[in-house]
Amino acid sequence: MTAIASPETFVRKYSELMLGVWRDDAELTKLLADPTKYATEAGLPVDAGATVTLDRGQKESLFTKDEVIGDWTKTPGQHILHVPETPLVDLSELTDDQLETVAGGLVVIIIIL
Structure with a gap:
């Protein structure tokens, strides 16, 4: 089972991955x-x-931090990566600073906006 050394770093990278996929069809x-x-x-x-x-x-x-980490780590040999087909927020309405904040691991921002 994967140990998450830094939950904040994990969530930041996870968030960056989701945003990249949602913003760029080539990444998807x-x-x-x-x-x-x-x-x-x-x-x-x-x-x-x-x-x-x-x-x-x-x-x-959105999934909570605990759900994302739990699903990633709970099954030996398998990691679950949640990337919903449709963003739960209109990315075109976010400023670059807000997108950077979201990618920085503050996934809660998406829910609030």
């Missing part, structure tokens, strides 16, 4: 082609020999 294509490789290249801690399973399901609200 890469993610869909090989979620394990994409997550590894994004800096998420992928266990040796583990696979990343992509969950594109749509929730009414």
